[in-house]
Amino acid sequence: MFDNNLIIEDIATFFGVSVTDLHATPIRKLSENNIWKIEIGQRNFVLKRHFIHAPINGCKFTPFEIELNTLKVLKSKGCNVPKIIWQSDKKQSLLIEWCGNQTLDDMAQKQSNWHPIVSQAISQFCYIEEAFKKSQENLTAYVFPVNQDKKLQEILGHCRKTIFYIIQASKKEKHSTHQKRIDQCWENISNYLFSKPKNLGGLDHNSHNILINQQKVFFIDFASIGWNWQTQRLVQSFNSLGTKQDTGNFVSLINPETIETYMSISGQTKVHNDIDLHHLLFYLSIIHRILRATSQPNHPDSIRLYNAWGDLKTRLERAIHIIIKSNLSNNFEANTIRQIIADCWLR
Ligand SMILES: Nc1ncnc2c1ncn2[C@@H]1O[C@H](COP(=O)(O)OP(=O)(O)O)[C@@H](O)[C@H]1O
């Protein structure tokens, strides 16, 4: 394991205080925790140590270098991301500004009046998207050379299969009744999504990477960046999974009102179809994971999923409910799939 004492000494020296003035609390209650809250008197910081000390996935830089440079660039453009206070290249560690102890995920699980914060978070999301666009030259070298088209192709494949599983599981309909319609929809959905341009942004978007501190929203975790679809990132950021929470379940913060906010801030007009389709794929992928875990309950991945999500039947019902009830666009294909699932599930 890492020797934290040494790094704590370095930080104490940096602040000109004694080691005993500095209080470190692990943020994750796991043996492999790599994030600590650091308190020095009334001031709070976060120490993030990167475990991976070598470039991965064919990237030229380590996750530490990617995060360090991305945070610097985004901060220089005025984004709400944590400021870097101190760094150790040798120990691949960053001491960054404290951004509060509430994540958007926590808020979505506990509160229902989340609209003001979500509006602010969408506004910051768009601001960061713009900052990435303006900083392409400085950031291109840090991009993960992951084939996003291939990833989307795989997601589409899993999701298509999942629709047939849902039909079969309902036992009310035969798979063959809908085969032709689903295949046609799937071809159109694929063609549509692949025709959309990708842009540069973070590759780890989720509602745990959005923090709220005294009503101010921060985006964190930029250890990987690359080219993918903005509306896919929006969907990933604004859906809460409620992982490892006793009564946790999926909560979608994407609705006609939040789409309206996104359009007015980003200045984009034709986004309903994209958001609806990525949202549909997001929940079909979740159902795919649940069904796979239920069919192989002893597999280590399945055990991990049970531990993270609890009762998978409740989770499955919520995911289907969100798909059926989402009213995000007039997209013919999304609504056809939604209708087929509703007919099988509700009858
Ligand atoms: N600047 C920060 N302020 C407050 N909490 C933070 C900060 N950075 C990270 N955290 C906490 O630590 C968690 C993990 O940090 P993150 O940078 O997302 O690491 P990972 O790459 O492991 O997901 C976050 O979800 C958040 O709860």
Ligand SMILES: [Mg+2]
């Ligand atoms: Mg994270």
